[in-house]
Amino acid sequence: MLHAILILLGCQLIGEVLARGLDLPVPGPVIGMALLFAALQWRARLRPEAADIGALPIGAAAAFLLANLSLLFVPAGTGIIRQTAVLTAHGPGLIIALVGSTALTLIVTALVFVAVARRTDARPQAGDPS
């Protein structure tokens, strides 16, 4: 588990250094995710016989964090108590904009995904065994 914590923190740290050093518009943790993803892909390619990632401490640590992802938004969410005045000051407009836009975005995204997937899922893939 020690190594898993070190890997997650290390990837985030390198990501933060790259984001700030190169003035990238992406947050450090997102770069850290890309780095860890590249490392995992590389490992699977070099040692295809190696243990599945789920059986390793990094797999267990990731599963634990992602299973409790909702908890991590609670401190920021509680910050709403400082902003209730602004939310109510703009009457129903802001609330309707949030509800309407979120529903529309969910619908449009899912429908476009399914429409395009219907055309591309049937096609054979380049890497598929024939």
Added chain:
Amino acid sequence: MSDPARLWVFLAASPLFWLTATVAAYAAADWLSQRANRNPLVNPVLIAVLLLAALLTSTRTPYEVYFEGAQFVHFLLGPATVALAVPLHRNWATVRRALPPIFAALAAGAVTAVTSAVGIAWVFGAPFDVLAALAPKSVTAAIAMGISQEIGGNPALTATLVISTGVLGAIMVTPLMNALGLTDFRARGFAAGVASHGIGTARAFQVDPVAGTFAGIALGLNGLLTALIVPLMIGWLR
């Protein structure tokens, strides 16, 4: 036994108390959500926030004092974002086959999120600074606050709108997708991530690992795309 008032003065200022309160409020909220068979209306983030807001208001605790303790939980958002690489790696074969729908849905969803939010609020007469704070509301808080600042919005208001959007998306995604008859967990998860970032992703992981993986991809990609398109689109409103 010492004076209870003095004990409270000690506890109310201690990070340990507010950290424990955060985890306890979430544990209670998650228990309720489980009892309700993960009914989307019983959203654990919303319930935990309401419990803590009630506690902070009734004890007159400033948010800054609360955050002294809660920051240890908040900090884990970074490592959790890095951890999204693990399901992405495990489901990479599925993801690679779905790249055309991923990019088509991303473009459509990102544009819809910004234009519909700004459009509706504009119709209701919201001033420019509120529109600017609202425009990036579908992306993860760190990116949204940066965009808001850049275009003349108030980052603190943006943070609140981002969290509200996340909770709304997490509540609405399951009933909406069921009403549309969409059973593809890739599409459902991806929509949750585009519309409602990490809180939608948390909901998607609760429902299905493939949905969670696609939500995580959507959260990352939409952060990038929205950072590019919002400054362009908001320019038309000035």
